[in-house]
Amino acid sequence: MIHASAIISANARIGQSVTIGPNVVIEGAVTIEEGVVIHPNVVIYAGVHIGRNTEIFPGAFIGKEPKGAGATARQPVFDKVIIIGENCSIGPNAVIFYDVRIGNNTLLGDGASIREKCTIGSYCILSRYVTVNYNTIIGNRTKIMDCTHITGNAIIGDDVFISLMVGTTNDNVVRAGYEEEKIVGPTIQDGAVIGVGASILPGILIGRDATVGAGSVVTKNVADGALAIGVPARSIKKVS
Secondary structure, eight states: OBOTTOEEOTTOEEOTTOEEOTTOEEOSSOEEOTTOEEOTTOEEOTTEEEOTTOEEOTTOEEEEOOOOTTTOSSOOOOOSOEEEOTTOEEOTTOEEESSEEEOTTOEEOTTOEEOTTEEEOSSOEEOTTOEEOSSOEEOTTOEEOTTOEEOTTOEEOTTOEEOTTOEEOOOSOGGGOOOGGGOOOOEEOTTOEEOTTOEEOTTOEEOTTOEEOTTOEEOSOBOTTEEEETTTTEEEEEOO
16 A cells, blocks of 8 residues: 555665555665555665565654764765664654664654664664664663663673663763774663763773663663662672
């Protein structure tokens, strides 16, 4: 079912039982597998592959090209490819930049934004208005709640839970200008839990199964299985 007002490139490959709503724009060589549902006013650019039974809600923009506009110190580097796995849900007004790979059964909430050179695993939830900056890896079964910012060059493992309004950073020398080797986000290892409103500074390692308490400011590494709380955060005990 393709609405009459949809604009679809002749180079697009569309599988069986695909639904495309009003005012959808599909430009260039896009592959859409069977059972996909695309709601009204979605824009999809060339180089996108959408897996079976994925649903894309109104206003999503898939295939945005990052541009520095002369205002940014970092010049974006990317491939014009996006792969979205099977059975995913892409929320209203979500934006996915080029050079992103998303596993199967993953949910992007309303207004979520994923920058270039990011990989997101399967069975993940990136909730409403989560932002993921460039060159970040997120493992499988990880949940990131509303309005959290994951900075560039971050690594997040499997089975991680990050609560809402968490801030992560990647630059300790902001006034020095952009130097790639100095821009390092945190590493949050498998099974870690980050409480609401926590702030994690550049290059910090949060160990396996560690817990960071709500509102904490993490300035030092947190060991495996430790509970760290406070401003600055200090490890007070091990958690099971």
